[in-house]
Amino acid sequence: MVYCGHRLKTRAETAVPHPKLTFHPLTADRWKDIETLFGPRGACGGCWCMYWKQTASEFRSQAGAGNKRAFHRLVSKGMVPGIIAYDGIQPVGWCAVEPRENYPRLANSRVLAPVDEKPVWAVACLFVARACRLKGVSAQLIKAAVQHVREQGGHVVEGYPVDAKSKQPDAWIWTGPLAAFEQAGFKEVARRSQTRPIVRKRLKKG
Secondary structure, X not given: OOOOOOOOOOOOOOOOOOOOOEEEEOOHHHHHHHHHHXXXXXXXXXXXXXHHHOOHHHHHHHOOHHHHHHHHHHHHOOOOOEEEEEEOOEEEEXXXXXXXXXXXXXXXXXXXXXXXXXXXXXXXXXXXXXXXXXXXXXXXXXXXXXXXXXXXXXXXXXXXXXOOOOOOOHHHHOOOEHHHHHHOOOEEEEEOOOOOXXXXXXXXXX
């Protein structure tokens, strides 16, 4: 069981400490860790973080094993599709972050269409192990993703959180909650839907 460095708390408890985590890019030598974290469901519904990389028909036809193979091929070829969070040696969270053009499905979204022509990196997905949710892990992952983008020479990081007006199942907010992005210093730059803002963080040069 994953403990995130402290006793598990119920949703009713309000004093929620942030676990001390480390973060590493997903590379081929860490594939077993993402397998462990995503489990047999591939994080959610056989996604394997391929939703934004495929057309709707491709995604449906490959859900599960097909998406896993596709994701594994990308990692095996040397692509770094995101960041893994660790509590000790245990993988407890995932943040997909790449240049926006690596997510072609975003370009076809009416709500999440490009704001302008600036080159941006996109935080496209967040997944946290069930035992570690409601402990600030998402915000820490987003901050780690920002640092990764900075190290790669990026200047703008974009996110597509859910601004839920009521309690939502975790599976419905897989692009992350707005509060987590705000904690990481992101600001809203567009909103074409009541619950789906586009947020950005501009990185200082030098």
